[in-house]
Amino acid sequence: MKKYLFIVVSMFALLLAACGDSTDSGETSEYRTVYSGEIKTLNYLKTAETNEFALSANLVEGLIEYDEYGVVKPGLAESWESNDDATVWTFKLRDDVKWVDHEGKEVADVVAQDFVDGLNYVLDAKNESSTAWIATVVKNGDAFYNGEVTDFAQVGIKAIDEKTVEYTLEGQTPYFLSMLNYVCFFPVSGEFLAEKGDAFGTNRENILYNGAYILDKFEPQNERVLVKNKKYWDKETVKIDRIRYKYNKEAATVAPELFLRGEIDGAVIPTSILDEWLNSEDKKDLVRQNNNNFYTYFYALNFDPQYDAEYEPENWKVVVNNKDFRKSLYHALDRVSAMLTIEPYNPQDLLSNTITPKNFVDVEGVDYTLLEPLKAITENDSFDKDLALQHKEAAMAALNGKATFPVKVVLPYNSGSPEWANRSQVVEQQLENLLGADYIDVELYAGPATGFLGEIRRPGKFSMIEANWGPDFADPSTYTDPFTEGGSYNKPELAEGYNGQYDKLVAAAKAEVDPAVRYELFAKAEAFLIEEAFVIPYAVGGGGYVASKLNPFESQYSPFGVTSEKFKGQSILEKPMSNEEFKSAKEAWEKARAEALANASN
Amino acid sequence: MGLFTKEIQNISEKSNNQLNDHLFEFATVDDAKAEETAYSNYSYWRSTFRSFRKNKIAVFLLIFVIGLILFTFIQPYLPDQKSPTQIYINAETGMQDRNVAPNDEYIFGTNSIGQDLWSRIWEGTRTSLFIGFAVAIIEVIIGFSVGALWGYSRKLEMPITQLYNIVDNIPTTIVLILMAYILRPGISTIIIAMCITGWVEMARFLRNQIVILRDREYNLASKTLGTPGYKIIIKNLLPYLISVIMLRMSLAVPAAIGAEVFLTYIGLGLPVSEPSLGNLINEGRVLMMSPDLRYQLIFPSIVLSVITIAFYIIGNAFADAADPKNHV
């Protein structure tokens, strides 16, 4: 019993101690939040996870940055130039950038060789970097990764002198600057890396910092604290002194309550409790919409169905090659009702009529999605009951005798996502109701939570699927990858009457360097894809609702890469923005952005 | 005493032939009276039932559970029932009837996409009870077979004990998650995943019971008379074990339902297009902080709690009733 006595005593001690009070001190600007997705590493050269490079973006910096309207501005590089066909890029580094350690002590200068060392690490396959695929844009990058080239000197990156770094690329890449905004092009001190070996990035002592913040505390599954880096080259623009992240696996449930109690400054408000917030006098001004991101969601019609015979893949193959059939689905899908499953209040704000989202790239201030011939598609909702039924009649007439109706439409979803499951049920019933049970029979199929891509999408076990794609750099060509030959989505190249048209259009566009011409060609290709109804554009990612004391329009803006995750430039508001304030701020921002972009291109 | 009546009668009959009738006066054998002393009307099952009936709460709950099970089956055929998966569209707005609080049309309200919660809960109860019973029955069958071999056969004792130590120490989560990865998510996957590790406990329990019983005299007698092992197990041991097996089963049902709730929590449950108590509760969990919507959590929780309580109480009452010590 002695053992228990000991515990009893300690329990009492604990309860007594509980009566003491803890005190909070300090009047510095602090941002506190809870998170549920833990990061697994600080090694920014290895990771491809959003929440990991979101942290790294505040600790380590790359060559360029963006301003709040998405115009490129100097980062660690103070100037740069490229040759005419955009294959060789030279960057001149800033003088006053230092590597500091976790205590803020200066360790070394950031030099050109650091960028070479960083890329070398990423492209070395034995380091298992998940972002190596994007770094293969550099000449011989892929060959080095695969082991065909063993001498890194043959890879297209050179430190010309201490402050000049030169990239030679595999092909012409006018959008290369935007790629530099990604972690795989970040610098690393080669000496430090060699010293730490495998331990690099495992804790806060094992990385060097050159960014706006230093990790003051890093305890996974508990807490991490960022404090301002006093040696940072641009420290005047850093307004928040301290950022405190507390881990909570149930953050979605707990965070709203913590925000109301004033224990945190930012919380995601799940749709399920949004009603409660919007209908309550004292809470409704605390919550606002969140900005969209650049993930694009679409329904892809499969031209190479590989599922079980009981779902009649051959029959689907016949009907999907009929344009009227595809168009009937295209016009029949009521995207608003599908969107209500995640965004019941402003569903329109998340819908996208094109594959490439709005505000991604522009030609002199004119958004890409408004270029001809994409403009007509952007400005019209694809949902049209009458057109859908017209196409249905036409398809049934044309396919009479060739296909059996109702057509079985296999619509898989990831069983790990309740929203996706709900949405699939909505889509199933909505399509069947509109087009009639004599025409289609949508079969829901619950795919596995892990390995969904490998089990369902890649092997083509679907007739129609909700799929998504995120950009890898700021150029429309990034959104063409899923649909060109070799893509693992719906294989439109197998469609009857396709004759490689989309691939040809894309190839022509890729050959152009001048953005105006280039983007127009891409717009043409995308319009073809949608007009043929090979895919049905659906929505963009992000959105949702937050209660937050941050102003989202103060942060750096870029459709791709890590810049938008930076706290630099942001400050903490007295009280959170309401949705009205958010909307008007957004309008003002969009106007200012168009001007800024137009100015930048002159 | 009564045991010998027949023998005495036999002897008397024999002596009838040899001895003179007048020497003795025969006491007439009254069969009815003889029965009275020789026969105890003790029947294990009747006594069990009788003492079970004494526990009013348990009897009530038993009737309730039977009623509940019947109701889950007939519910879809009652008039004015809605489909559990159909999404209802509001006639006025043309939009889904989302998060409608309980009213005349939707007895338990609707969920976040406009499905009728009343029919979802019954559908979910049906699914969960099915999972519970299926798991319980499979566990008993496997558990009894292994337990019988384990307890009865001395040759197999060591290997099965080793097997038990191994299976018992492999964390169940690994097996569950792995099954969920390998098989398509669905009811059968969940049942298989739970049974793969669940039979172990049952087997151990039954083995211990059998070890106690196997060396009783009547089994020894059967053995020496040359009765084959399987017959001893089925004819001699099984009837004795029925009561404890029933008890374990009645506890296994709510345990399996609870396990399904846990599986859903860690993201390995049934997809929401197949309602179960697990995914209904998990979906409702986030609504805890929203008083207007809390009904979506409370209704399925109540159903789950009631089922669990009912099975526990019935199980325990039955265990008490099945214990011969309580039959006097």
Added chain:
Amino acid sequence: MIKYIAKRLGQSILTLFIIVTIVFSLLRLMPDEGYLGAAAEKMSLEQQEVYLTNLGLRDPLLIQLKNFYIGLFQGDLGKSVTYRTDVPVLDIIQDKMMYSIVFGLGAVALSLLVGVPLGIFMAQFKGRWLDRLGTGYIVFVVAVPAMVYFLMIQMYISDWFNLPMLFDEYNPKSFILPLFCLALGPIASYAMWMRRYMVDELNKDYIKLARAKGVTERTIMFSHVMRNAFIPMAQYLPATILFTITGSIYIESLFSIPGMGGLLVDAIQRQDNNVVQGLVLVFSSLGIIGLILGDILMAIVDPRIKLGKGDSVR
């Protein structure tokens, strides 16, 4: 006794070996995509192959197993890959174990302190209101889904008593709610078992005799009934205490306790094979040690039991 323990330990090592080998092989059945995480979408198939080969996942199973055991005999459980990249598995487990042990032991102590007396009183006042109240509590804890009432406790009790919602190691007040939640379940089960054993014991003849002899109710309770009723519990106690290190998945998630709860689930879902293997090794060792300790403790409290005659399986 020592011989017995040595024999048991020897057998256990063999069992452990088999368990780890089985788990090791099972893990290799996991889908490849799980190792790639977010990168699965973007990597080409060739790049995926290179990546997986570098992880050692393309070696034949036996070679992988051999490498694992070589590492194990050198005391190296390997490094985490997808949970915390490149951090040694042992470090991860050690960091987290601390929290779970503190909370676990606290909860065991609390539940013994409350649960055992509760069970005793329930047995003593069998059939009266205290017994009914206790039974009601037990039934509630068993029947209502834990995730529901834990969340309620976190949201409302923290509000009423002005306690912090989340755990903070520098604020002792924040220990109260999670401890309370952790103890709810064990209190119920200790009370339930204690009551059952007590009632069994109270019906025995020697108690009747003691009463007839005029032994005071107090002496009967404390020196006879309780002592004997405690024996069956003694057997499970070591395992229970050891297993507190595995933490509680619900409670640690809700209150932000950086303990072991959910570590196994996380590690499996992220397919971090090294972490899973390490955890399985730790958990099964604990399970086996718990059994042995339970037997020893039993032998100490119950003089009738002699160890070493056949292996007990409970």
